[in-house]
Amino acid sequence: MLESHFMESMKMLLAGLSAKVSFLDRDDESEVYAALSMHVDQMRDMTEGVVLEAGNALMILARQPRVCLYLDRDVPGASDILLLASALIARYSVMDRSQENTFTIYRRILRGELTGVELSALAKDYQIRRDLQRSVMVFHIPSEDTSSAYDILRDIVPMERTDVLVDMDQHSVALVRDCREDDSVTDSIQFAEALQETVMGETAKEMLVGIGESFRFPEEMARSFRQAQDAIMVGRKFIPEQTVFAYNRLILERFLMGIPENCYRTYQDMIFNPSTKKLFNDEMMLTIDTFLRKDLSVSDAARQLYIHRNTLLYRLDKVEHSTGLDLRKFEDAVVFKILMELRKNSRGQDNKSKRKEDDEV
Numbered sequence: 001m002l003e004s005h006f007m008e009s010m011k012m013l014l015a016g017l018s019a020k021v022s023f024l025d026r027d028d029e030s031e032v033y034a035a036l037s038m039h040v041d042q043m044r045d046m047t048e049g050v051v052l053e054a055g056n057a058l059m060i061l062a063r064q065p066r067v068c069l070y071l072d073r074d075v076p077g078a079s080d081i082l083l084l085a086s087a088l089i090a091r092y093s094v095m096d097r098s099q100e101n102t103f104t105i106y107r108r109i110l111r112g113e114l115t116g117v118e119l120s121a122l123a124k125d126y127q128i129r130r131d132l133q134r135s136v137m138v139f140h141i142p143s144e145d146t147s148s149a150y151d152i153l154r155d156i157v158p159m160e161r162t163d164v165l166v167d168m169d170q171h172s173v174a175l176v177r178d179c180r181e182d183d184s185v186t187d188s189i190q191f192a193e194a195l196q197e198t199v200m201g202e203t204a205k206e207m208l209v210g211i212g213e214s215f216r217f218p219e220e221m222a223r224s225f226r227q228a229q230d231a232i233m234v235g236r237k238f239i240p241e242q243t244v245f246a247y248n249r250l251i252l253e254r255f256l257m258g259i260p261e262n263c264y265r266t267y268q269d270m271i272f273n274p275s276t277k278k279l280f281n282d283e284m285m286l287t288i289d290t291f292l293r294k295d296l297s298v299s300d301a302a303r304q305l306y307i308h309r310n311t312l313l314y315r316l317d318k319v320e321h322s323t324g325l326d327l328r329k330f331e332d333a334v335v336f337k338i339l340m341e342l343r344k345n346s347r348g349q350d351n352k353s354k355r356k357e358d359d360e361v
Contacts, residue, residue: 013088103167109128130216136177137174141206141207160178183214210235210245211228234254271325272343285340288315292333
């Protein structure tokens with residue numbers, strides 16, 4: 001997220017140009033989409049520093065700072081104006097670095113904007129320690145009011161002396177957290193769940209949490225941050241009933257996300273097809289999901305579902321009769337679990353395509 005003082009300075013710089021040049025924070029997805037009908041993901045593969053077309057506008061992507069500059073394509077000399085604007089803010093950005101504070105440095109490291117010698121030098125200058133075991137947590141609060149996630153969390157998150165809380169955008173905050181040697185992923189999950197309860201109790205707002213793997217060196221911080229972001233993305237797709245997602249607990253889900261669409265549709269259609277649509281209704285899927293989560297224990301699953309164990313056995317028999325998979329057997333249960341998760345991924349793709357079609361209409 002761009003610093004407020006930097007945004008004001010950019011406005012003043014651009015106001016001196018011969019045409020009105022607008023700018024957007026490339027990490028603010030809602031603003032990018034509203035202005036250009038372009039999701040921030042679409043920008044990732046675009047060439048930075050080159051004037052590009054975006055509907056009725058011309059645009060240019062800058063890396064430092066991370067902004068998108070654009071103006072009406074019909075303006076005379078629009079391309080040259082954009083190149084000049086990009087050069088102006090890049091130069092100002094370099095000058096503004098002298099005023100950077102610790103939080104800005106952490107933010108740039110988390111985003112992967114600092115690497116190599118520059119990262120090492122700044123980490124030393126700002127005393128970012130290399131002898132601590134740390135991990136990155138991402139807190140995402142999809143609030144529609146004017147309060148930012150950082151405003152909500154800065155007085156709520158319990159932190160040790162070496163912890164750092166960094167605002168990343170309007171809805172997301174990263175916590176670079178000190179992990180003791182004996183800390184486990186379970187400890188981090190419990191910390192996140194306790195914080196969620198506090199946030200809900202004090203603000204009535206829901207919060208998603210992603211937890212990256214631990215690291216020791218500043219050079220690994222960006223990786224842990226990306227993992228925490230990915231954990232939220234993958235977790236929301238495959239385990240929507242949960243709100244805390246640890247990257248290294250999502251091994252199967254991450255694997256399935258990488259399977260090409262043409263492959264996973266072929267395999268999932270072996271089980272989930274028109275002939276089994278009636279069988280795999282919401283009630284049956286809940287039954288199977290509960291049975292798998294209870295480690296194939298008929299008694300525990302029946303108790304969780306508030307049904308007689310014979311009812312559960314009858315449902316499992318129906319699945320075996322229709323698919324040939326006996327979910328009471330470990331190998332068959334694993335096969336069904338994978339196909340069931342692929343189905344979730346397929347539905348996610350279908351919903352994404354539908355939203356795109358609706359937007360085009």
